Amino acid sequence: MSTLYAVLFYLATILLVVGTGLKIRKYAITPAPLKIPTTPAPTTRSGVFWRMAREVTVFESLFKSNKWIWLFGYMFHAALLLVLLRHFRYFTFNVWWWVELIQPFGKYAGFAMVIGLGGLWARRILVERIRYISSPSDHLMLALLIGIGASGLSMKFLSPVDIIAVKVFFLGLLRFQINELPNQINLLVHLALVATLMIIFPISKLLHGPGIFFSPTRNQVDDPREKRHLAPWAAELEK
Amino acid sequence: MAPLDDKPVLDVRGPGGHPLDIPRLACGAMDDLKSYAAHPKHQEDCGFPGELIDNWQEVAIAKIGELADKNRAFQVYLDACVKCGACTDKCHFFLGTGDPKNMPVARQDLLRSVYRRYYTFAGKHFPWLVGARDLTREVLDEWYNYYHQCSQCRRCSVFCPYGIDTAEISMAAREIMDTVGKGQKYCNEIIAKVKVTGNNLGLNPKALGATLEGLEEDIEDETGVSVRIPLDEKGADILLITPSADFFAEPHIEGLLGYAKVFHEAGVSWTLSSYASEAANFGMFIGSYENMREISLRIRKAAAIDLGVKRIVFGECGHAWRVAYSFLNTLAGPFDFLDQNYPIPQHILEFTHNELEKGTLNIDKSRNDEFRMTYHDSCNVARGSRMGDKPGGQFEIPRAVLRAVCNHYFDMDRDTIKESTVCCGGGGGLLTDELMDLRIKGSSPRMKALQQVTEDHGVTHMAAICAICKTQFSKVMPKFGYEMDSILSVHQLVSNAIILTGQETDEDTAPIEGAATAGAE
Ligand code: SF4
Ligand code: SF4
Numbered sequence: 001m002s003t004l005y006a007v008l009f010y011l012a013t014i015l016l017v018v019g020t021g022l023k024i025r026k027y028a029i030t031p032a033p034l035k036i037p038t039t040p041a042p043t044t045r046s047g048v049f050w051r052m053a054r055e056v057t058v059f060e061s062l063f064k065s066n067k068w069i070w071l072f073g074y075m076f077h078a079a080l081l082l083v084l085l086r087h088f089r090y091f092t093f094n095v096w097w098w099v100e101l102i103q104p105f106g107k108y109a110g111f112a113m114v115i116g117l118g119g120l121w122a123r124r125i126l127v128e129r130i131r132y133i134s135s136p137s138d139h140l141m142l143a144l145l146i147g148i149g150a151s152g153l154s155m156k157f158l159s160p161v162d163i164i165a166v167k168v169f170f171l172g173l174l175r176f177q178i179n180e181l182p183n184q185i186n187l188l189v190h191l192a193l194v195a196t197l198m199i200i201f202p203i204s205k206l207l208h209g210p211g212i213f214f215s216p217t218r219n220q221v222d223d224p225r226e227k228r229h230l231a232p233w234a235a236e237l238e239k
Numbered sequence: 240m241a242p243l244d245d246k247p248v249l250d251v252r253g254p255g256g257h258p259l260d261i262p263r264l265a266c267g268a269m270d271d272l273k274s275y276a277a278h279p280k281h282q283e284d285c286g287f288p289g290e291l292i293d294n295w296q297e298v299a300i301a302k303i304g305e306l307a308d309k310n311r312a313f314q315v316y317l318d319a320c321v322k323c324g325a326c327t328d329k330c331h332f333f334l335g336t337g338d339p340k341n342m343p344v345a346r347q348d349l350l351r352s353v354y355r356r357y358y359t360f361a362g363k364h365f366p367w368l369v370g371a372r373d374l375t376r377e378v379l380d381e382w383y384n385y386y387h388q389c390s391q392c393r394r395c396s397v398f399c400p401y402g403i404d405t406a407e408i409s410m411a412a413r414e415i416m417d418t419v420g421k422g423q424k425y426c427n428e429i430i431a432k433v434k435v436t437g438n439n440l441g442l443n444p445k446a447l448g449a450t451l452e453g454l455e456e457d458i459e460d461e462t463g464v465s466v467r468i469p470l471d472e473k474g475a476d477i478l479l480i481t482p483s484a485d486f487f488a489e490p491h492i493e494g495l496l497g498y499a500k501v502f503h504e505a506g507v508s509w510t511l512s513s514y515a516s517e518a519a520n521f522g523m524f525i526g527s528y529e530n531m532r533e534i535s536l537r538i539r540k541a542a543a544i545d546l547g548v549k550r551i552v553f554g555e556c557g558h559a560w561r562v563a564y565s566f567l568n569t570l571a572g573p574f575d576f577l578d579q580n581y582p583i584p585q586h587i588l589e590f591t592h593n594e595l596e597k598g599t600l601n602i603d604k605s606r607n608d609e610f611r612m613t614y615h616d617s618c619n620v621a622r623g624s625r626m627g628d629k630p631g632g633q634f635e636i637p638r639a640v641l642r643a644v645c646n647h648y649f650d651m652d653r654d655t656i657k658e659s660t661v662c663c664g665g666g667g668g669l670l671t672d673e674l675m676d677l678r679i680k681g682s683s684p685r686m687k688a689l690q691q692v693t694e695d696h697g698v699t700h701m702a703a704i705c706a707i708c709k710t711q712f713s714k715v716m717p718k719f720g721y722e723m724d725s726i727l728s729v730h731q732l733v734s735n736a737i738i739l740t741g742q743e744t745d746e747d748t749a750p751i752e753g754a755a756t757a758g759a760e
Contacts, residue, residue: 003257031313033528035565036404038396038622040658041628055400065325065398073323073400110261123324130265130324132339133348137361138322178509203360208401211319216312217393222625224565225582228572233309235529 002181005191006173012198019202020210027214031231033149041222048221055218067121074118076145082109083152091174092165107156114149117142141204151190161187258655258687261328265337273380273673274387277422284431285530288420293420296374300357301351302415307358312407318355319401320344326395331661332388335680338386343395343405349382350412379421386412387423388677391524391558391667392618397658406667410526413668417525425671429521430530437516437537438483444471444513450486451511456495464739466503468495468511471546475510477502478542478586480563481554482518482706490728494555497730500737501591504600510548514631515541518559519706523566524668531562535570542577549578552585555728556636557617557705558666560586586626586705588704591733592636595643601738604646610700610732611647613692614638615685615712616660617705631657637704637729644736650697655688663703665711679715686719702727 042048054060059077063070086106089095121142124130155161162182172179181187200206213219221227279289292298307314326343328334333341340346348370355362355371362371372378391406416422429439436443441451451468458466468477479502485495502509515537522531542548551574553563563584568574574583582589594600614637626632634657642648655661664681692698703709703726712726738744 027311027315030308030314032311033309033451034569036312036407036623038393038402038404038658039625039633041625043628043630055402059400061398061402062323062325062400065329065400069323071326120323127324129261129327129339130322132264133322133324133327133342133344135322136367137369140368190427200361205319205321208319208321211315212401214311214315215319215402216315217396217404222630225584228568231309231567234532234569237529237532 001183001188002178005169005181005188005195006178008195009173013196016023016198016201020207022189023202024208024210024214027210031233032216032220033234035220035222035224035229036216037220037222038217039222041220043222047220051158052213052219055212058213069120072116072119072123073116074116075112076120079109079111079113079116082106083113083149090163090170093171105132109234110149110156114146117149121146138206141206142199148190148193148197148238151193154186155190157183159184159186256687258661258684258691259328259650260333262334262337264339264406266700268338269332269336269341269388269677270338270381272388272674272677273384274669274671275424277424277427278428280756281424281427281431282417282420282422285417285422285427285525285527286436287417287422287427288432291420295379295421298417299374299379299419300353302418303354304358306411306414307354310411311409313411316347316401316403316407317351320347320351320399323400326399326405329395330389330400331392331394331664332390332404332681333686334661335664335683336388336677338388340381341388343399343403345538346385346389346405347403347408349378349385350408350415353378364461379416379419383416383421383423383519386416387669387674389667390662390664390669390681391594392662393622394618394659394661396511397622400760409667410523412526413524414526419526422525423668426521426524426668427727429519430525430534433521433534434518437512437514438486439517439519439521440483440487442483442486442516444516445725447511447513447516452501454492454496458499460505461586462739462742464503464742466499466739468499469509470511470727471513472508472510473546475508475509475548477509477550477552478515478538478546478548479511479552479554479587480511480515480518480538480559481511481587482556482559483516484706485554486516488710490726491555491706493731493734495730497591497732497734497737498554498587500734500739501587501594501600501730504737504739505590505594506599509552510546512541512546513593516547518553518556518563520559520562521668523558523562528570531566532570535562535567535635538567539571539574542574549587550581551577551583552587554587555704555730556707557707558623559618559706560704561619561623588636588637588729589626590639591730592627592640595640600733601740602644603738603744604644604735604736606735607645607732608647610644610645611649611696611698612641612727612732613649613651613689613698613701614641614656614729615651615663615701615703615708617703617708618660618662618666620704621658621660629740634658637702640729641702641732644732649698651688651692655684661685661688663705663708663711664715665721666705666707670707670711673682675714678711679718681713682711683719686715689721690719700725700727702729702732704729 088099169181361369386409389409396404484491626636661684713723
């Protein structure tokens with residue numbers, strides 16, 4: 001079992017890193033032929049930095065758009081961030097001080113995460129417009145995330161796992177050694193789902209994470225009159 | 240608002256109600272609305288096959304891949320949508336028709352589903368899971384219908400957490416369709432015309448010259464002052480590029496008279512060009528960089544070679560200003576031969592606003608007292624361009640000018656103006672009679688917002704700075720209880736209020752004619 005999970009995690013990590021890397025590369029090398037920022041847009045680079053910062057830290061556009069999606073979506077993402085940061089404790093030998101600091105919040109953030117996801121799922125089912133645009137994969141994605149959250153919470157609050165052993169397992173993976181993984185069902189489910197998520201990341205809508213940084217309507221500076229913008233393939237037309 | 244439902248209203252398509260009331264889904268409501276197909280001749284003039292080619296499927300699929308390599312927005316937007324639904328109630332065409340395929344994300348999905356089928360792992364192997372589908376003839380027809388029900392207004396892009404711009408997708412879709420020979424008559428016929436005659440109407444230089452002379456006479460009759468509207472004058476300082484509707488249709492013409500009076504009072508030398516007698520650039524609507532570039536280069540040639548001007552100013556036109564402000568430098572630049580002390584290009588409202596600030600214009604606001612005004616922000620100006628130095632100048636400058644020339648001005652509901660403005664319903668290549676049903680329904684959010692200010696403040700007229708908006712409103716306003724001449728050009732109000740140097744004013748200062756005359760397209 002330990003070997004199986006070790007292989008699974010190596011594989012998942014490779015697919016995640018390589019897959020996402022290739023996608024990011026594609027986004028980066030694909031030119032934006034025209035200036036299309038959604039205006040009013042910042043007129044300077046630093047202004048764009050702040051616009052993007054507001055989008056990724058407080059979901060500014062979503063807030064303007066729909067308060068309920070914002071609330072559930074924000075709850076989920078913020079909680080996910082805390083939970084992820086908290087998980088650093090399983091990958092560093094000495095737990096970093098700031099990971100220690102967020103530990104108490106991180107523990108409960110799992111609930112916020114599941115509640116946020118539940119809200120999003122309820123809307124997906126109950127609001128006819130969102131039901132209309134949903135594919136099976138959209139529901140499965142929510143199921144997957146809720147599964148990860150719930151199995152994680154069960155280890156914390158229902159049937160605790162030997163987390164020292166888990167830590168030894170992952171520290172071992174980092175050093176290319178395979179140590180014993182506790183054979184406990186909620187842990188195994190949790191890890192299998194996480195690996196699944198890592199694998200599908202680069203081939204699914206989870207690409208919205210890197211994607212937003214490459215969105216021309218958000219990341220372009222509004223200066224077309226001052227600076228000539230020209231894509232390489234468009235420059236060819238001028239020859 | 241309950242957390243789990245946005246309380247759709249059963250039927251909001253009639254008059255009355257809040258402008259942004261969400262309808263219940265009316266599946267298939269607009270399925271059959273098809274705009275006329277382009278004539279093979281016009282297709283070819285635009286560089287596309289005349290008719291649907293035999294291997295259209297193969298070519299269309301390859302074109303999707305090509306666009307994904309050439310246009311970052313297209314690639315990122317196809318991948319990044321999470322189906323959060325935030326945009327679903329943001330499109331005026333969905334609000335007006337209830338057809339779910341007019342929800343921005345659903346409109347994108349018409350193409351995204353095909354992209355997924357042929358270009359993604361999940362779509363190739365598990366199409367049912369991710370809603371991927373084959374490109375069939377039915378799908379192509381569906382594209383044709385629904386990508387011609389998008390006015391490319393970009394309202395959805397304001398509200399999407401990733402800035403996904405459905406306009407980019409619908410431009411790409413139209414380009415793909417054009418590439419396989421399935422173009423739309425309205426757009427492609429116009430592009431074909433502009434390439435031959437220099438304007439969308441096919442007005443030749445002689446006819447244009449005669450029209451302008453007639454207008455000069457009108458001003459002189461009215462004011463006793465001779466104001467010139469020069470055509471093809473070499474060595475003028477300013478080249479004015481304006482939509483051709485300004486030459487012949489009401490209320491557009493009144494705007495042109497306004498520009499002429501402002502230039503006259505400012506004491507600058509200016510000219511129109513017969514070779515580039517069109518501000519509109521329909522190349523944008525069909526997503527064709529090449530066509531857009533070819534049309535833009537006419538302006539460069541007129542400015543640099545034919546006339547040798549120092550500045551370029553654009554008249555009132557929405558998408559034309561987007562192409563001018565955001566794209567002209569890219570498409571036809573660099574403009575190093577023009578005077579760098581002025582914005583290149585400059586909007587007529589920037590020009591007029593400057594003159595008002597300098598105090599060169601003698602304004603009598605009371606000449607517009609018969610109007611209680613509001614202002615419609617045109618989509619392409621609001622969300623795809625700017626005026627002045629500061630972000631948002633495109634909202635402030637037109638309002639500042641209106642306030643400077645009218646005593647009664649009121650804004651509509653905040654959620655329907657500025658960056659959240661709702662489209663007139665006729666933009667993006669939809670201003671054609673066979674789409675009238677869609678145009679009326681799509682205009683309903685704007686019309687309801689107007690009805691609100693009519694009730695609350697007694698607003699009688701609405702001003703706009705876009706040729707398409709003006710034409711569209713003069714057609715649809717009668718359906719909502721307004722006269723067709725309730726839509727005015729901003730420069731029409733400027734024109735009314737200006738007292739020209741030397742103009743007789745002691746007699747009865749009746750409001751200038753034309754402000755209240757009926758508008759014909
Ligand atoms: S708001 Fe953006 S991400 Fe959400 S469904 Fe619409 S297009 Fe997709
Ligand atoms: S661009 Fe405008 S018309 Fe097109 S889908 Fe978005 S909101 Fe609707």
